[in-house]
Amino acid sequence: MTSTPSTAERPAPEPDEQPLVHTAAGTVRGRHLGPHQTAFLGIPYGEAPTEDLRFERPVPHAPWRGVRDATQYGATPLRDFMTGITLIPEPAYPGDETLTVNVFTPRTRRDGGLPVLVWIHGGGFTSGSPASPWYETGSFPRDGVVVVTMSYRLGLDGFGVIDGAPGNRAVHDWMLALDWVQQNIAAFGGDPSRVTIGGQSAGGTAVLTLLSMPAAQHLFSRAIVESPGASTGERSDVARSTAEVATLLRIAATRDDFASVPEHDVFEAQTRAQKHDMRLAWLRRLMRGGSSMQWTPVIDGDLVPYSVAEGLARGIGSDKPLLIGANANETDAMLLESSAALDLLPRALALRIVGLGRIRRQYGELTPGRTRRMLGATASDAVFRLTTARALAAKTGRAYAYDFRLASSHNALTGHCMELPFVWDCLDGENVEASTGTNRPQSLADEMHGEWVRFIADGTVSWPAYEVSGGRTGRIFDSEPRTQKIFDREQRIVALEKGAE
Template identity: 35%
Template sequence: MSARVNTGPEIRTTAGIVLGRWENATAVFRGIPYAQPPFGALRFMAPVRAQSWDGVRNALEFGPPVPQAGFAMSSVAGGAGDRATDCLTLNVWTPDPGAAGLPVMVWIHGGGYQEGSSANPHADGATLAGSGVVVVSLNYRVGVEGFAHIVGAPANRGILDQAAALRWVQDNIAAFGGDPGNVTVFGQSAGAGCIAALLAMPTAAGLFRRAIPQSVPGTFFSPQLAAAISGAIAAEVGARASVEELAGIAPRALVDAKDTVLEKMPEFVETWGPMALTPSPFSPVVDGDVLPEAPWQALAAGAARDIDLLVGHTRDEYRLFNTQLGTEMTDEQVDTTLEWLAPGRDYRTFYPEATPAQLYELVHADWLFRMPTLHLAHAQHAGGGPAWLYELCWSFNHEQGASHSLDFLLVFGTLHPDDVRKHRSAYPDAAHQVTAISHRMRTDWLNFAANGNPGWSRYHPVTRSTRVYTAEPTTQPYPEEPSRRIWSTHQFDTLYLTR
């Protein structure tokens, strides 16, 4: 137990007392453990509740990152040079630890299921908390530690970590001024994929009331596909993908092995299918146990009918991942992409003016993020649950457009006018617009968290009411009509080995 260093707010949790600090008008508690370190006998296992402590524990610094590129332990046991092993921690921002029943918003970060940290300054909860909610963010296992399919280990360990953190919220958040009966989970990209999985997981029932998945990935793996990928990663360190053989291998070696396989993934497209064209070797595994079925099927069957769902995406979802950006592309290259991602779908008819490069980006954006997100709203409606849909079309520079991740920066209020002005291709009025669009989105998210209504009509497959965020936000039918029609008969589902 570290020495006390200030006289900030103290809160008694189920495990012991934590000491935070006041930062302006917000009480902040960082690095609170919600589960034991996932190493030693607990490596690759389901999370185990954090041990209690005596006295007062300082909660002043973010917990160490989980093993990932740049922060991977060099030994199995960890050590002083490895930034410690107590990495399953969470953070709380609260405007009033003494208040009763404030809405709670729990942030699940993205990062391709292979990286990310709650210490990301772009996900600082102070601005949201200053508007009258309790904000929680958390670290969870990523990469091989959290998502690889390993014989002898439960699937989706990173998502099981998230469920454990949500149980901590249920048990403790009232002491921080939050209402455990009014919890909203929100997350982006891989974080949104995890939320989609949580919506379909029986073990997560009752842990939250509302959900905001932003840019839901369309990749959910079968055990066979996940095993093939994990087998390739394990082979890089001369092992099989089993607890017995991987438990003695340092996290850093497994991160390096993952990076090697990631670089070679396009070579596996004939057997791994279209996931080999994505920027990550990991996704939730539809194992029939932790995750019984893919979220679109689960929601359509009513798995989340009691959950309020606000879901959406950005317009230019693939721009940040497009390695071909700025290059001349041929029709043959686009034909190959269409064959893998959208076989039988006639993009050229629906986008007759699009160049090959534009088609390449469109089909990737649609297959990976835009259409899975739209179809999740559709599935929620089909299952009898309430859904609201949005699309971010505002951007501040012409290079990135309305890019992947821009929406969460606006919601957190961490994209500032000076950041916009400094961009080399910033639009002339963007620095003046960013504060207003950020405030508008954040207000809608806060209203949804407070009362389950962001301020526009629910999604319906006929009207397709969508909140479209531009410099002057509007509510209108879903804007990406050509893509919607192209994918209208497709059923997003579990991905399998192709041979």
């Protein structure tokens, strides 16, 4: 499930009227993009993270004189030599000013402040782009929502634990971008008191991190989390990965030494240091407490004082409604595509090999299927579904849960990223069929997109809030959507985990 992003052609401005908006740093010129929206692209919220600023906290962008062109996407931290990890089309643009936002606002302005969706892209924190054509189709602006997509530093530059450099630099990027939204979104027709942060995969992890951070609470009012990857990593693990990259580059893991190495060389070294083999060894590392991602936010006792689970359990973010869910078979295919000989391995032995621990008997009882199918479910659990269940178990305040189960016509599975074309109502978008196949009913997109718009507007959906100790009711999105008990199996596993501690 990979695609390789490439440097895309920049769209040409339309010859007709080009609207102007006055931001705190200066005036920007946008362009009308289709019948429903006006786009302001590549607006820098931070100075270029190069030279002395490369491993520093982001610095707000200096004001400019005159009118800044915002009709083309700005530079992205994603470079054309990086390999994407999702089915989402994610173009790369060259340049130094990589800390930017893209704003899509309804073409026809409406009275009053509009609700705002700030979207944080996924990509395992090593890939991904805020400039995906899926995000610019205009479905949310068509329905009265201002959309902001943000970029942030990736990989070692954003997350590495480097001697002499501040940590969690990408988290600081998110914070500065959200602060930019608070200061400027009213000029684009948005209401700064009605900001929803949303993200998928690593972007979902970013949203959970912000939701559980005391310092971020004033920057948004609700949160959407789709298929969150395993949450906040251990500082020691990320420090170990940083040291390994330094060793491969034959430098010390210091700010000065890393700053002397071109980003292409750093990327190649961190790719060589990647520990995921996506098979049994990968599962074993996950089941023993390792992260699914090499680079993640880490607990630093300051900006990120707690893990996601602890922060939510402490009541941080309790006043903010949460919409969260996952797909039925996020990464099952990785194991199902393994050799059929894996099915000859006894299920109990397979669970022992992957290091499930003292709950492996109960886990096996809750996870049917032959060995490959069981381990496929185990992979999806380890990275996404149990992360979702743990967040629901820890969250205080209102939370709504969904379970996306529409099967692709390619393999009868509901894989990673499959829900996105339905949420963004872009079923005819680039590369969508590669994920969904021919099974992509518009009626399901109408419902899902409509529920997301409703949540962004007022923090509610049409089904009841999720209660871990109660009915565990949520919405299943399938060919025939329905409201019923969901994530019950996963909550039982989470309870078993707690009992085994």
